[in-house]
Amino acid sequence: MNDTQGIRVSKLLAERGLCSRREADAFIERGLVFVDGQRVSQLGTRAAADAVITLAPEARAAQARQATILLHKPMGYVSAQAEDGHQPAVSLISAKTQMTGDSQRFQMTHLKGLAPAGRLDIDSTGLLVMTQDGRVARQLIGDDSKVEKEYLVRVEGSLDERDLALLNHGLELDGKKLRPAKVAWANPEQLRFVLTEGRKRQIRRMCEQVGLRVTGLKRVRIGRVRLGDLPLGHWRFLRDNEVF
Numbered sequence: 001m002n003d004t005q006g007i008r009v010s011k012l013l014a015e016r017g018l019c020s021r022r023e024a025d026a027f028i029e030r031g032l033v034f035v036d037g038q039r040v041s042q043l044g045t046r047a048a049a050d051a052v053i054t055l056a057p058e059a060r061a062a063q064a065r066q067a068t069i070l071l072h073k074p075m076g077y078v079s080a081q082a083e084d085g086h087q088p089a090v091s092l093i094s095a096k097t098q099m100t101g102d103s104q105r106f107q108m109t110h111l112k113g114l115a116p117a118g119r120l121d122i123d124s125t126g127l128l129v130m131t132q133d134g135r136v137a138r139q140l141i142g143d144d145s146k147v148e149k150e151y152l153v154r155v156e157g158s159l160d161e162r163d164l165a166l167l168n169h170g171l172e173l174d175g176k177k178l179r180p181a182k183v184a185w186a187n188p189e190q191l192r193f194v195l196t197e198g199r200k201r202q203i204r205r206m207c208e209q210v211g212l213r214v215t216g217l218k219r220v221r222i223g224r225v226r227l228g229d230l231p232l233g234h235w236r237f238l239r240d241n242e243v244f
Contacts, residue, residue: 005046006046006047006048006049006051007046007047007048007049008044008045008046009024009028009033009035009040009045009046009047009051009053010024010025010028010043011024012047012049012051012053013027013033013053013055014134014138016053017135017138017139018053018055018135019055019059019063019134019135020134020135020137020138021134022134023063023134025043027055027056027059028040028041028042028043028045029041029043030058030059031056032055032056032058032059033053033054033055033056033059034053034054034055034056035047035051035052035053036051036052037052063133063135066131066132066133067110067114067131067132067133067237068129068130068131068132068133068136068237068238069093069110069114069129069130069131069235069236069237069238070127070128070129070225070227070230070235070236070237070238071089071092071093071127071128071129071130071234071235072125072126072127072128072227072230072231072232072233072234072235073089073092073120073124073125073126073127073128074092074125074232074233075122075123075124075125076122077089077091077092077122078122079116079118079119079120079121079128080115080116080119086122089116089120089128089130090111090114090115090116090130092233092235093106093110093111093114093130093235094106097233097234097235098234098235098236099230099231099234099235099236102236102237103237103239104237110132112132113132114130114131114132115130115131115132115137116128116129116130117129117130117131117136117137117140117141118140118141118149118198118222119198119200120219121201121204121217123217124217124218124219125217125218125219125232126151126217126218126219126220126227127219127220127221127222127225127226127227127230128219129222129225129238129244130235136244139244140222140223140244141198145196146196147196147222147223147244148194148195148196148221148222148223149194149195149196149198149219149221149222150192150193150194150219150220150221150222151192151193151194151195151203151217151218151219151220152186152190152191152192152216152217152218152220153190153191153192153193153203153207153214153216153217153218154189154190154214154215154216154217155189155190155191155207155212155213155214155215156212156213156215157211157212157213158211159191159210159211159212163210163211164183164184164210166209166210167181167183167191167193167206167207167210168180168181168182168183169181171206171209173199173202173205173206174199178197178199178202178206179195179196179197181193181194181195181196181206182194203217204217222244223243223244224242224243224244225238225242225243225244
């Protein structure tokens with residue numbers, strides 16, 4: 001297929017969840033991608049939308065070595081790069097802060113390319129996923145992601161049934177309607193929010209719109225993976241039997 005037809009192979013690989021776009025380009029350059037049985041090694045190669053695309057065993061082995069880490073982020077740390085004098089969450093990842101009893105030993109190679117799959121505000125605590133695996137990142141923060149994130153939110157102020165209904169569905173941020181949420185009282189002081197999107201400071205801004213002030217926010221679940229008994233400031237590897 002010539003250069004003006006079809007879809008970039010790297011895009012097809014990412015859309016099918018086989019790897020990230022960046023990984024796809026690296027695998028193509030190394031000759032580890034096959035389209036309809038033919039090895040491709042030229043960046044920008046295009047293929048038909050229904051082409052059979054596979055990764056070489058070496059590429060799949062490289063993916064199997066990629067780490068995904070679950071961190072119980074404390075307040076005062078930013079999710080990504082350091083900013084305004086605050087340390088990035090990745091600075092907490094070391095052998096000293098690994099959860100006792102974790103099945104896999106920490107190596108310095110686990111820090112290479114490790115990036116947050118989603119954000120958690122500096123003044124929020126709870127579950128933060130960090131990964132070397134582009135497939136995990138796409139699953140959690142891709143444009144089409146529907147993975148649930150659950151939060152316990154301590155609030156001040158009064159909330160009637162109409163405003164509670166608005167929190168569930170009917171609010172918008174920055175002129176764009178929010179996806180339906182699941183919001184209910186967890187106890188007299190805390191609301192439980194379950195969202196399938198992560199707009200900037202979304203929960204705090206939603207609460208402001210109905211007259212509530214957030215005094216504490218903790219993420220306790222992403223998909224089917226729970227924070228559980230992971231101590232504050234510690235981390236562990238995603239286990240083989242866990243999927244988001």
